[in-house]
Amino acid sequence: MVYRRTQQVMRRLAARRRAILAAARETAAEQGMAAVQIAPVAARAEIAAGTVYRYFPSKAELISELISDISREQLDHVRQAADAAPGPLSALAAAVTTIAIDALSHRKLAWGILAEPIDVDVVTARLDCRKAIVAEIESRIAAAARAGHLPPQDAGITAAALIGALHEALVGPLAPDNLDDPAKLREAVQTLALMALRGVGVMDARARGLVVQAVPPIVPELTPQPMAAPVSA
Amino acid sequence: MVYRRTQQVMRRLAARRRAILAAARETAAEQGMAAVQIAPVAARAEIAAGTVYRYFPSKAELISELISDISREQLDHVRQAADAAPGPLSALAAAVTTIAIDALSHRKLAWGILAEPIDVDVVTARLDCRKAIVAEIESRIAAAARAGHLPPQDAGITAAALIGALHEALVGPLAPDNLDDPAKLREAVQTLALMALRGVGVMDARARGLVVQAVPPIVPELTPQPMAAPVSA
DNA sequence: ATCGTCCCTGAATTGTTGTTCATTTCTTAA
DNA sequence: TTAAGAAATGAACAACAATTCAGGGACGAT
Numbered sequence: 001m002v003y004r005r006t007q008q009v010m011r012r013l014a015a016r017r018r019a020i021l022a023a024a025r026e027t028a029a030e031q032g033m034a035a036v037q038i039a040p041v042a043a044r045a046e047i048a049a050g051t052v053y054r055y056f057p058s059k060a061e062l063i064s065e066l067i068s069d070i071s072r073e074q075l076d077h078v079r080q081a082a083d084a085a086p087g088p089l090s091a092l093a094a095a096v097t098t099i100a101i102d103a104l105s106h107r108k109l110a111w112g113i114l115a116e117p118i119d120v121d122v123v124t125a126r127l128d129c130r131k132a133i134v135a136e137i138e139s140r141i142a143a144a145a146r147a148g149h150l151p152p153q154d155a156g157i158t159a160a161a162l163i164g165a166l167h168e169a170l171v172g173p174l175a176p177d178n179l180d181d182p183a184k185l186r187e188a189v190q191t192l193a194l195m196a197l198r199g200v201g202v203m204d205a206r207a208r209g210l211v212v213q214a215v216p217p218i219v220p221e222l223t224p225q226p227m228a229a230p231v232s233a
Numbered sequence: 234m235v236y237r238r239t240q241q242v243m244r245r246l247a248a249r250r251r252a253i254l255a256a257a258r259e260t261a262a263e264q265g266m267a268a269v270q271i272a273p274v275a276a277r278a279e280i281a282a283g284t285v286y287r288y289f290p291s292k293a294e295l296i297s298e299l300i301s302d303i304s305r306e307q308l309d310h311v312r313q314a315a316d317a318a319p320g321p322l323s324a325l326a327a328a329v330t331t332i333a334i335d336a337l338s339h340r341k342l343a344w345g346i347l348a349e350p351i352d353v354d355v356v357t358a359r360l361d362c363r364k365a366i367v368a369e370i371e372s373r374i375a376a377a378a379r380a381g382h383l384p385p386q387d388a389g390i391t392a393a394a395l396i397g398a399l400h401e402a403l404v405g406p407l408a409p410d411n412l413d414d415p416a417k418l419r420e421a422v423q424t425l426a427l428m429a430l431r432g433v434g435v436m437d438a439r440a441r442g443l444v445v446q447a448v449p450p451i452v453p454e455l456t457p458q459p460m461a462a463p464v465s466a
Numbered sequence: 467a468t469c470g471t472c473c474c475t476g477a478a479t480t481g482t483t484g485t486t487c488a489t490t491t492c493t494t495a496a
Numbered sequence: 497t498t499a500a501g502a503a504a505t506g507a508a509c510a511a512c513a514a515t516t517c518a519g520g521g522a523c524g525a526t
Binding site for chain 4: 467468469470471472473474475476477478479480481482483484485486487488489490491492493494495496
């Protein structure tokens, strides 16, 4: 054989793969999941449409991997915030506010990943994504309940409900229209976090304290990317 | 002119229109919104595909009308249940449990109307549907707050969150898998209703009482159609 | 009965996207 | 420099579903 993949080529191939995923992510963030089509993504990555198929077997695989990536990043973020909290209840509060702020920071992306009309072949990826975040919340609720900070409950159901509440109120089509204003935004996050904690059984006064503690005083890095940075080739 | 639409013809036309909507509804209930395509619906209504276009200008219009119909019925149902309650808080509890039970009674339909991947031209109808139900809950929350039964709050946000919680936990892809068992089902509804009431600020003990009162002791007519009966031609 | 009008039919058309593949362009080792 | 193999290209293809329309049938008035 007179040809072998050299290191440089492999690097270039890997970079191109990342570029495709990045192009897909940018497209989704700007125009929604429906706009993530092979031709536009390829154009954005500055390659031909056919080339995409040298890196991903199908569009569904591409989108699935995109969703998995974003989901993993979000989960890491939530875990990190929760683990840094002093106790189980604070951890739950931190997890809730982190989910809320992440969702608000990338509303279109979050909407695309969670709920936007999408190809049937990616439902699995989306489902895994939801399952993962619900499982995280569920374990936090269960931990707090074990510690005696919450009444006993079916954490699987309440965790799912909690996630649904956050998403519906923040990224759904009926979310308030004034998320640009940081003050309003902060208020919304607080309202929802308070509601979530009350919902799982935290007494009102204590919930208020936890929320005040958990929501960052300002939300500075909203315009940047708390959830994940699109990587450019 | 040698032809005029007689009464009988107009009745037949109207019946056929209803048959198309009914066929669409049945299809959606059985196989999801994605399966609501012109050809299958027409076949079910026992007419040719082209005939559908004599009654509806487009598939989007057909589905929009279907969603509006179902939404209106659901809203009526919820209003009725809430209005029959003795007070504002009971009304809220009744509204919540009614929504939950309706959703469970027609999970596939509810999922299709609320969240399933769907054509972009029907987002308006779906949005109106959500807005309507959220507005209803919002007004109930506001009424209860005005009466001093709930702490002051941004009812718009909490209402949206509440709806999201119910839907995510009951009709979403992560809903528990044992909805066949009426006991489990009842338990799930109670759990969620309790959580919802706590979330908007009802004290735990009182919330429990309201929930027990609001959830019908049995859920007998689940297999029939609490939400709306598909009309056959 | 029959004519004018409307209604129904369903095969063909249209439009949109994901996917393929023959060809071209690059890359490597001899 | 060159030949073998890999990667990239992008126009053509395929699949699917909404929509159209020319022709046939049904209906109402005369």
